[in-house]
Amino acid sequence: MYMVKKEFHFIDTHCHLEDDEFNSRIDMVIQKASTQKIGMISSAIRPDTWEKGHQISKQYDTVFLSIGLDPIQYQYVSEASEFISKNKDEIVAVGEIGLDHYRIRDHRQREAQANAFKNLIEIARELSVPIQVHSRSAGKKALDILEDMEAVNIHMHAFDGRSSYAQKASRDLGYYFSIPTSIVRSRQKQKMVKAIEIERLLLETDSPVLGPEKGERNVPSNITIALDEVSKILQREKEELREIILANTLRLYQRIK
Ligand SMILES: [Zn+2]
Numbered sequence: 640m641y642m643v644k645k646e647f648h649f650i651d652t653h654c655h656l657e658d659d660e661f662n663s664r665i666d667m668v669i670q671k672a673s674t675q676k677i678g679m680i681s682s683a684i685r686p687d688t689w690e691k692g693h694q695i696s697k698q699y700d701t702v703f704l705s706i707g708l709d710p711i712q713y714q715y716v717s718e719a720s721e722f723i724s725k726n727k728d729e730i731v732a733v734g735e736i737g738l739d740h741y742r743i744r745d746h747r748q749r750e751a752q753a754n755a756f757k758n759l760i761e762i763a764r765e766l767s768v769p770i771q772v773h774s775r776s777a778g779k780k781a782l783d784i785l786e787d788m789e790a791v792n793i794h795m796h797a798f799d800g801r802s803s804y805a806q807k808a809s810r811d812l813g814y815y816f817s818i819p820t821s822i823v824r825s826r827q828k829q830k831m832v833k834a835i836e837i838e839r840l841l842l843e844t845d846s847p848v849l850g851p852e853k854g855e856r857n858v859p860s861n862i863t864i865a866l867d868e869v870s871k872i873l874q875r876e877k878e879e880l881r882e883i884i885l886a887n888t889l890r891l892y893q894r895i896k
Pocket residue numbers: 653654655682735845
């Protein structure tokens with residue numbers, strides 16, 4: 640068996656193709672993106688969807704697998720570690736993993752969540768793969784844990800913290816930040832994109848959520864909408880920016896070939 644070098648124009652660095660939202664349309668959705676030369680990193684984050692995500696990535700050569708754990712399901716951390724280890728040669732990343740202080744309010748539960756996060760950071764380190772980080776209402780806390788652990792190859796997805804934190808982490812620690820399609824309707828993302836070092840910029844759709852229209856199902860082929868918006872905000876030529884972002888993506892995701 641050999642790998643075919645793919646000529647991607649874009650990589651949607653974070654989406655959830657195993658989500659039930661896609662069930663009957665999965666083939667259509669992936670074909671549409673593939674025709675536009677869009678590669679996809681699909682992140683399966685629940686015990687009941689890991690295997691489904693794994694199968695999808697085996698079926699389509701434009702889909703790459705990331706295995707993580709929804710931060711509200713921190714109690715499944717050992718199952719997650721086990722699934723990741725079992726499929727260690729087939730994943731391109733660990734994630735999304737992280738903290739969700741929006742959905743978890745209790746102090747002790749937040750502590751357990753942080754411990755699960757740390758455990759999975761260790762696994763990613765052992766495997767030398769990038770980490771996709773979820774940090775809802777806990778941006779600073781997540782960055783502090785990563786820095787304390789001297790974690791490397793970090794991809795902060797849909798970061799909702801302050802622009803100044805994103806600026807510092809991208810500049811001083813070399814963390815990557817992906818801008819979702821929802822940038823067209825999010826002032827926070829519009830502000831943040833200007834703060835991130837351009838060499839650390841990635842794009843994502845987070846499909847089926849975070850679409851350009853609130854509440855409407857998002858798809859990986861919408862990644863071009865994120866590029867259009869970023870190009871407008873940064874006042875950089877679209878094609879030049881696309882090349883920079885693709886180079887950033889392939890620099891971080893070395894298992895994508
Ligand atoms: Zn996600």
